[in-house]
Amino acid sequence: MGDTSGHINRVEGRTAAHSVVQARDIDGGVHIHQPPERPPAVIPHQLRGGIRHFVNRSRELSRLGTLIADHGAEPHASRVAVITGTAGVGKTTLALHWAHAIRSYFPGGELYANLRGYTADSPMSSDEVLGRFLEDLGMSATQVPTARDRRETLFRSLMADRRMLVFLDNAADSAHVRPLLPGTAASLVLITSRDDLTALVTQHDAVRVRVTTFPTTDAVALLRATTADDRPGDQGSDLTELARMCGGLPLALRIAAERAAGWPTMPLGELIDELRDETARWTVLTADPEEGPEEGTDAMRSVFEWSYRALPAPAARLFRLLGLHPGNEFGLAAVASLAALEPARARALLETLVRAHLVQRRPGERYELHDLLRAYARELVRREESEADRSAILARALAWYLRTADAAQRAIAPHDRCALDDHAPASAAALTFDDYESAFRWYQAESANLVAATRVAADAGFPGIAWRLAVALRAIHMHHNAFDAWGTTARIALDAARASGEEIGEAEALENLGKVAFQASRLEEAEECHRGALAIRRRIGDRHGTAVSVNALGLLGLRRRRLDEAEAHFTEAVEIFRDLDDRRWKALMRGNLAETLCELGRAEEARAIVEHALADFRELGDHSGEGNALWLLSWARRASGDPEAAARAIADALSIAAEEDNQLWRAHWLAESARVELSRGNPEAALRLAHESAAMQRGLGDSAREAAALDSAGEACQALGRFDEAADLHRRAIVTYRDLDAQWRLANALAHLATALDPLGEDEQARAAREEALSLLTAFDDPRAVALTHRLAAHLGDGDRPITPRARKQ
DSSP states (O other): OOBOOSSOOOOOOOOOTTSOEEEEOTTSOEEEEOOOOOOOOOOOBOOOOOOSSOOOOHHHHHHHHHHHHTTTSSTTSOEEEEEEOSTTSSHHHHHHHHHHHTGGGOTTOEEEEEOOTTOTTOOOOHHHHHHHHHHHTTOOGGGSOSSHHHHHHHHHHHHTTOOOEEEEEEEOSHHHHGGGOOSSTTSEEEEEESSOOHHHHHHHOOEEEEOOOOOHHHHHHHHHHHHTTTOTTOOHHHHHHHHHHTTTOHHHHHHHHHHHHTOTTSOHHHHHHHHHHHHHHHHHHTOSTTTSOOTTOHHHHHHHHHHHHTSOHHHHHHHHHGGGSSSSEEEHHHHHHHHTOOHHHHHHHHHHHHHTTSSEEETTTEEEOOHHHHHHHHHHHHHHSOHHHHHHHHHHHHHHHHHHHHHHHHHHOTTTOBOOOTTSOOOTTOOOOSSHHHHHHHHHHHHHHHHHHHHHHHHTTOHHHHHHHHHHTHHHHHHTTOHHHHHHHHHHHHHHHHHHTOHHHHHHHHHHHHHHHHHTTOHHHHHHHHHHHHHHHHHHTOHHHHHHHHHHHHHHHHHHTOHHHHHHHHHHHHHHHHHHTOHHHHHHHHHHHHHHHHHTTOHHHHHHHHHHHHHHHHHHTOHHHHHHHHHHHHHHHHHTTOHHHHHHHHHHHHHHHHHHTOHHHHHHHHHHHHHHHHHTTOHHHHHHHHHHHHHHHHHHTOHHHHHHHHHHHHHHHHHTTOHHHHHHHHHHHHHHHHHHTOHHHHHHHHHHHHHHHGGGTOHHHHHHHHHHHHHHHTTOOSHHHHHHHHHHHHHTTOTTOOOOOOOOOO
């Protein structure tokens, strides 16, 4: 298997878009910069539907209502309600009922997350929830920081002026939810948990509402309300006995009521006798305290068993097989594959389970198991299916996820996909996708299950599926900066590949982890991974993989501005792909080599190389490669002194972006168009194009490219004699470059700032900018850096200053 992404979209770092940035000024002082613009206003409405036949809970609702009545008393304190109680007692039902009742108090909308705190194999981390919430509030995936503390501060900043309801369902403990609390009382946080969440009560003044089992009157009221249409003549004494046997637990009561409603002609007393027998049987079945149910849930497990045994055999088998699915929520197609059923048959059986209250229906042909019912299904499948059958069923489900993920990546990133090898298991039921949109919708719906499936495959003895699934998802994760899922699956894949003893898998997993680290700007980690992959590939004689790893090291050299290293790596990779007669990869390497030569100031060499690459991309029909080659050709022609030819090249690139409706390409190539217009003597056009590029990059969340466009806009302003405006634009770029630790770009922006300050008579600040730029340039020894160093030194009257680059870490 080999990745076909020769030169990925390199996001050089990201800033917390709404946090206040503190930076050192060029005169050595400290000042505060205004945060960038907020993302577009988005009003999410994520509350799930409430449960029918809500009964009483007046005491609990009154207690919760104090949070609305007392609003404004403590404007700087968080408003937090914690609803606690045992499993199945109706915490979520109460929370949803109240949340829908108070929606009008929160015009900013509602955020919802099921934290899955009591699901052992796939709890949702606060990091992941923060990432999702930031996107739900209008940020693009590329704008979401990777570090949790920055996600926290950004989330609080976005929530500061909004009145929103945040519903956090099934929290494990206080630490699980503390990072998700807004900093003010404008919004309200509603949390459900089996834990008492004492730390939230003592440290955040949370209002705790303990939910207990129903008293007999309320339990009977729920049974009567649920069965009234089908069994209006049931006696109160029978309903009381059924309520007692359900332990007053709403989940058990609803399942029992549905069972009774499904047999309207059978006397309720007979059904109670059945349940009584099942209770005795369940007590014997769970006599071992190590294997038995949680404390206080005997009645509920008895009801589960009673309801399960009443199911038709096909529906009962499907229910227990759901215990093998990697996640609590699942789509129809995944269930059909798991059970080896036609989708129509799977849908019919699922609806049987929905009517029995054993499964909940969700929008978009999706379904969900309560975590207690999932645990029960797991017990059933272990009890009633042989180990060999369980393994075969799980393998079939995992193969479906692998093959469908492969189909999705073909539609989402056709040129960057990783083809499955001959050892990947087949799946006749795998989905196919006609377009990007349908594939991405599937990925979004299944993203949590894909991570869980990778983990389950590794833990259940299918390491080959685990690492292949992670690698199959790589192109999707890469194109959408899905750092949480990407990093998790990449780490699982590496362990799985090593466990399987498949060296080709270990190399793929190392490359995958290296790409995660590279795109997250963890360059030391990225280099270690890529060098590890390269060593394996050379040892096993994988020439294609060797060239891919060499290219990755070249990209690292380019990012660090170790241009001689980058040139050597790309040249080596070109030769290997030439030997392999891989035309597209050879073209990609030529493009990377041309970019390196442009950075080295060897524009004529770059032009000749990139023209060959452009011809190949056009014949291959690779529009991304063609546009990127045109961008490089424009750069090379502009640097060679032919701005008119450069203008034609970048115009062709922008035409491709328009035809493909790709805003990322357009934003990037507009910045080059601005530089071309400036070189043609059209500073007004250059300024307009640079501002447009900066605005688009801001929306896309690429702060490095936004800063580059702002710096170009500053140069255009200088050409127009608008030096105050130019200095402000350069300073904005400098703030971003400091945050990104982008020393080469920072040095250039400082040099540009100095030239803008000279006409304004701000000599001390100009001198400070040049001094700082010179100190940064000691890290580089390429011709462009040396030339810039000499120019700055000459301005400072220090033209004889020696050029002594700092030693590099090896």
